[in-house]
Amino acid sequence: MRSARLIVPTLLLGAAVSGCAAPSAPAGSASETRSWTQITQEATGQTVDLWMYGGDQQGNAYVDDVLTPAAAELGVTLRRVPVADTTDAMTRILAERQAGTQDGAVDLVWVNGDSFATGKQADAWRCGWSSVLPNMTYVAPDDALVTEDFGTSVDGCESPWHKAQFTLVYDSARVPVPPTTIDGVLEWAQANPGRFTYPAPPDFTGSVFVRQVFYSTAGGADQIPAQFDQAAYDALTPGLWDALDDVAPSLWREGRTYPSDSVALDRLYADGEVDMTMTYGPATLTQLVADGTFPATTRVLALDEGTIGNASFLAIPSSAGDPEGAMVVADLALSPEQQAIKADPDTWGQFTVLDTSLLSATDQARFDDLPVSTVVPPYDVLSRDANPELASSWVSRLDDGWRRTVLGSGS
DSSP, X not given: OHHHHHHHHHHHHHHHHXXXXXXXXXXXXXXXXXXXXXXXXXXXXXXXXEEEEOOOHHHHHHIIIIIXXXXXXXXXXXXXXXXXXXXXXXXXXXXXXHHTXXXXXXXXXXXXXXXXXHHHHXXXXXXXXXXXXXXXXXXXXXXXXXXXXXXXXXXXXXXXXXXXXXXXXXXXXXXXXXXXXHHHHHHHXXXXXTSOOOOOTTSHHHHHHHHHHHHHHHXXXXXXXXXXXXXXXXXXXXXXXXXXXXXXXXXXXGGSSOOSSHHHHHHHHHTTSXXXXXXXXXXXXXXXXHTTSSOTTEEEEOOTTOOBEEEEEEEOBTTBSOHHHHHHHHHHHTSHHHHHHHHSTTTTOOBOOSOGGGSOHHHHHHHHTSOOOSSSOOHXXXXXXXXXXXXXXXXXXXXXXXHHHTTTTTO
16 A cells, blocks of 8 residues: 555656646746736735645744735735645646646645656746746845756746755754764664654655665765766665665664654654654754754754755746736745744744845844754754755656665565
8 A cells, every 4th residue: 555655646747747748738938028016916816826735834834824914915815725745736737737727726836846847847837937036136046056956947937935954853862972974874773773764755855865875875975967867876776775775674663664754753753752853944943842842852963974955946837827926925935024034943944045145234134133043053054065956857766766675675
């Protein structure tokens, strides 16, 4: 049953992309020629359906309690549509595109790199719009994290939302001498049976953990071509599968099952069933410790080789029924005020995509005044020696390779 659940979304997406070979819906515009004033006038009264992962309670609260009221002040109604996985949104978008729908159910998506690449291949995104957002003025144009999404050029088809840094987390009361490398983490797991696990790919947190191990077993990120290469895959992945196979019997429940996502892993950590967890959004840890969800002895695990960093994006489908409203919401989400509120650990705790040196003194102060965490180092420290993301074509193949090679190896 578990294997079937992992495979089905990929098959659906593959069929949908294939079905878009002869698109019947209008393609996304290549450039936006309207003035921002005209766009905001057309957005007034529109209702924007934002499809996003619904398992992050802080993220849900931020959208419902902060972003939605602010959008209403601009004359746009924002509705959050929770999904279990971004592929749910992609399946709907590609089906509507194939059917020629021009007033689709999805106006805006918190999209991941794999789904963005899939949609771009199918010409399913509206493009050329994000560069006209007024608040893009505060994003550094040469920031590689916001010009490419998992190896796919953004090309104005997405608006950056926040930055992420993969981070391992441990309870210092139970792990007094933490490992400092990924190889050391796997050795620690084998020396402490049942006290470590990771979410099952294609969950995005489990997937990035596998890529982080891949970097380690390959001898570093610079040993792997950024774009998928079959010869490199054949030469380098046996070491990855061997490492994960070796550690599997020492994982939680002897590797017979894996947490379905990061929320499930966090629950195991909070309940004391495992001693480590992992996240793409470490800034959220501060609040999780403050409200007692995680133990006060929670600490970030610093790795000598660095960790993978990327950015989150918002995308507008070419079939969106209210694209002007979606642009207004995307611009609002990018504003210094919203970025600072979202960066506050008491709200959501997500790292800003803005270059704060480009802000006014007043807006810089919004970020300077954010509380200093005793749990999480500042972003510039966390992102030091950050590893680049692999292209999405690597991600899908590694996720599939994990399912075929590692899943069930601990039983």
